Amino acid sequence: MNAVGPIAPKPGALAEGYARRDRVLRALLPVAALALGILVWDLVVRIKAIPPYVLPGPVLVAETLAGDWVILWHALLATLATTFEGLLLALAGGIGLAVLFNQSRLLEYSLYPYAVILQVTPVVAIAPLLLIYLPQQAAVLACAWIVAFFPVLANTTLGLNSVDRNLGDLFELYGASRWQRLIHLKLPAALPYMLGGLKIAGGLSLIGAVVAEIAAGSAGAGSGLAYRIAESGYRLNIPRMFAALILLSIAGIAIYFALSLLSYLMLRRWHESAIDAES
Amino acid sequence: MSAPGTPIVVLSAVGKAFASGIEALDRLDLEVRSGEFLSLLGPSGCGKSTALRLIAGLSEPSRGAIAWTGSDKRADGSGDIGFVFQEPTLMPWATVFSNAYLPLKLAGMSKDDAAPRVNESLAGVGLADFANAFPRQLSGGMKMRVSIARALATRPKLLLMDEPFAALDEITRFKLNNDLLTVWRSLGTTVVFVTHSVFESVYLSSRIVVMTSRPGRVFTELAIDAPYPRHESFRTSADYAGYCRLASQALTGAMAAGQAR
Secondary structure (H helix, E strand, O other), X not given: OOOOOOOOXXXXXHHHHHHHHHHHHHHHHXXXXXXXXXXXXXXXXXXXXXXXXXXXXXXXXXXXXXXXXXXXXXXXXXXXXXXXXXXXXXXXXXXXXXXXXXXXXXXXXXXXXHHHHHXXXXXXXXXXXXXXXXXXXXXHHHHHHHHHHHHHHHHHHHHHOOOOXXXXXXXXXXXXXXXXXXXXXXXXXXXXXXXXXXXXXXXXXXXXXXXXHHXXXXXXXXXXXXXXXXXXXXXXXXXXXXXHXXXXXXXXXXXXXXXXXXHHHHHOOOOHHHOOOOO | OOOOOOEEEEEEEEEEEOOOOOEEEEEEEEEEEOOOEEEEEOOXXXXXXXXXXXXXXXXXXXXXXXXXXXXXXXXXXXXXXXXXXXXXXOOOOOOHHHHHHXXXXXXXOOHXXXXXXXXXXXXXXXXXXXXXXXXXXXXXXXXXXXHHHHXXXXXXXXXXXXXXXXXXXXXXXXXXXXXXXXXXXXXXXXXXXXXXXXXXXXXXXXXXXXXXXXXXXXXXXXXXOOOOOOOHHHHOOHHHHHHHXXXXXXXXXXXXXXXXX
């Protein structure tokens, strides 16, 4: 190669070019992979002539999605409502408990193990019991809450304990009260951790709601998207099952991105995780 | 404020042993006098920072007594003491203004009431234009300036500084040395400055206390009688070189004494 000085682009510009190409590739590749997957799916269904009650083709699923839109849309709204209520309760419960634990060691040592037990016991196993003891809507909400609250609790606890020690000394030097220390030091320091927990909790809350709806659906009642999936399964309406599943995935992705955006907006002015390398 | 030269705080036979069994200080006798710029000079691990934390009330002595005299008696949370750590120790989520406002906010002063004093403090360290910036947007030297402005916001009678410039490059350090001297002289506050740099302690101080290491105690003290204001020309003067030689010899002696025990 005969790269003469004046002709060769500046190293910085070159790196920038590579970075841009990298970004475009990262955006395009998943889309291309998806398109390829759908194409293969369609071809397999057509060539093997698989009946729709075993595996419906993508076109049929899309048609079902459009045709059953009213039913599915209302079911989606019901599931999303449960998810958000569960998430809000998880946020309040997780942060509230973490703050209580942080203020009282006694309370933390007494209760934290049970929070862990609640977390490690599979929610699928708890759901049928909850459905016996609670009204259905409350049971579904309780399931969403149980799986979603722990990441908020664990992360907030970690955040509250991760305060810069010198800053803690500074607050002591200036005679800060317990309350001032919590409001002006511990909670702001814990915010990035809380938002990290919230991101995990969003997806988990959806899972909790779905699990409880399926458990409720097998008892013969329900209105959410997961209930529609269970119902479609009994009726061998596989295309609708697929359509509902796709909606559920999209809902999960949307929740994740919404919470990521919230986290970015709240941290972008000061936290490393939300700052561009260039700024 | 007490007359210049009278003691503000006196440490008598102060010892400090940590739970780990490490004895940081042993029978430390130290007098901080009103209006002076006192440096504690010693090798790493000689308990200089521990002494500073004891004076600040951030830690309790295991033995001995710390006595505050007259009107300078420290009331908890009164803001009579300012503290500057080795790291800038700023709240990353708060603006420069909010960081400097913190001590007054914790004392219950409203933002409006505090604003003139906070802005004056920031102006005093040359950061008047950066009140709305966030710490991450500042250089290391500027962050340290915010830390100093915060310590000065309460107009403390005593300013404690724990190797504040150790992590900065030399050019920035020299500049901050000069600015610190200007602020000290204009406010008439008393400074206790911990450092392991002979050159820095001679340039800044009116008095240097040299400490031995582990457990720390006073080895000797040295008055730096060169007049203030001191400028960069002082760094190249024969006086300065002479004091540096004396301080270096004292430090060498202190280290030998520390090893002998």
